[in-house]
Amino acid sequence: MGVVTADERVRRIERASGRWVRLLRGAFEIARKDLTEFVRDRMRLVSFIVMPIFMMVMTGYIFPSQTMLQNVPFVVVDQDRGIAGAQLVQALAGLGPRGRPAQPGEARALRILTESTPEAAARAIQSGRARGALVIPPDLTEHLMTRTPSTLTLMPDPANPQMSAVVAGIIQGVVTAASERLSGGPARLLQLKGLEQATDINYFSFMAPGIMAMVVVMAVMTGLAGAVSREREIGTLDGLLIAPVPRLSLILGKAISQSVRGLAQGALVLLLGIVLFGVQVKGSLWMVALMLLLGVFSFVGVGILVSAISTEQETALTVMMTLTFPMMFLSGAFFPVDQMPPVLQVISRFIPLSYVIDSLRKIMLLGAGWGAVGGEVAILAAFGAVTLAVAVPAFSRAITR
Incomplete structure (x- = not known):
């Protein structure tokens, strides 16, 4: 096998480059x-x-309609770590396909995922692992015990507006029911931030x-x-x-x-x-x-x-x-x-x-x-x-x- 000289290598490069030039031209x-x-x-x-x-x-x-949900991945960020936060998570996990408490043997509407921070929840939505998130604020249990209003934050998924609107509706229902139960009447101790954003996605x-x-x-x-x-x-x-x-x-x-x-x-x-x-x-x-x-x-x-x-x-x-x-x-x-x-x-x-x-x-x-x-x-x-x-x-x- 002969030795390739520097001049020969140059000529080969020129021929190859010439072929590419002709191809592109x-x-x-x-x-x-x-x-x-x-x-x-x-x-x-x-x-x-x-x-x-x-x-x-x-x-x-x-506008496709969606009246039933099943196994939708949804993140909960429970910063409360108390009884009230745990009850909210349990209520969300127990929802059936139509947004009401699931009957025995019935599928669940939401598949609850947990994250420790709102930023982690946002990343889960961005990557497609979740279709929304709910952030439960710190000291929620303490606020409810002192009958002090508290605000939860809903984080919708803009990439799926129909799903976000339906999920927001059932989350609002759960929060309203919990607020009335905890207050013993129509008083609104719990408020949901981000509901309008979820339902008004373009x-x-x-x-x-x-x-x-x-x-x-x-x-x-x-x-x-x-x-x-x-x-x-x-x-x-x-x-x-x-x-x-x-x-x-x-x-x-x-x-x-x-x-x-x-x-x-x-x-x-x-x-x-x-x-x-x-x-x-x-x-x-x-x-x-x-x-x-x-x-x-x-x-x-x-x-x-x-x-x-x-x-x-x-x-x-x-x-x-x-x-x-x-x-x-x-x-x-x-x-x-x-x-x-x-x-x-x-x-x-x-x-x-x-x-x-x-x-x-x-x-x-x-x-x-x-x-x-x-x-x-x-x-x-x-x-x-x-x-x-x-x-x-x-x-x-x-x-x-």
Whole structure:
């Protein structure tokens, strides 16, 4: 085995860098071509703008009802450590699905978790381990013995407004009943702080992350699969294949153009949510953009794979519709996963879009950092790497047949 000289190493690096330059230049040229064609097609451009507006307005007024709760994780911070605090915790743990004391053999509404501080409870809500928290103040027992009013603090989950409103209602019922029992009449020795915040959570804030993720991811998937099939149908794919650019540039260029369009639609949804519906973004907008990009990465392979196995645009769109339709309803975009039947909750965990939506809600509604969405990032990155590893060779074989 010969010794590689320094000059030879330099030449190899130059050749490798030259290949990457040609690959990227070709990809950006193909992306520019696709985006130019898209902008010139007025009907497609109008549909591009109207579709997210229509979805945001229409779905934003669909309020799923929830009359029963079962095994909802709920944190109690008992700073009292006395008889009154223990009785409140016991009353909460004994609630049935309809917010009344559970009958023998009946399921419980809340699964009580305990934390020592309000900050720890807030972290539990932020990470998704709990759907709300109740902070029992210090010296509650002593205050009640001296008939001094005391205030409990309810911490809702902004990422799930329907659940927060229902949980707040039953917590208010428990606190009111305890106050009347302890005071021996209608006097209100116990007050609940945070009730208004729990019941007035903006439902559009819940909807916006789901619609953003769904619009971006599905636009990339369906657009990528349909674009390649369309090039094949109208006969321009052969011209692209004989162009002086690497064939991988074709895949990369199509992915870039569809990603730009999808991210633009996602930005439009976010802008509409902020301007028209009062959506507030508590976390970093850069994190929102990066999570959307990761969502795009995780699904690009699926779009490439569908384009590889579909010889016609109609076939590609049919296959994509078959894949995306169940994702729309099982990913939590429109309805909270916690309110679905247990079987559907399990299925939703196998849908990558669920993790995109969960991470966006944590960032936008709870102000979460990377630590709180690390699990979602790992799952999406792994899914994207696996699907790309399968899709790129399949696409290369398909276009050479």
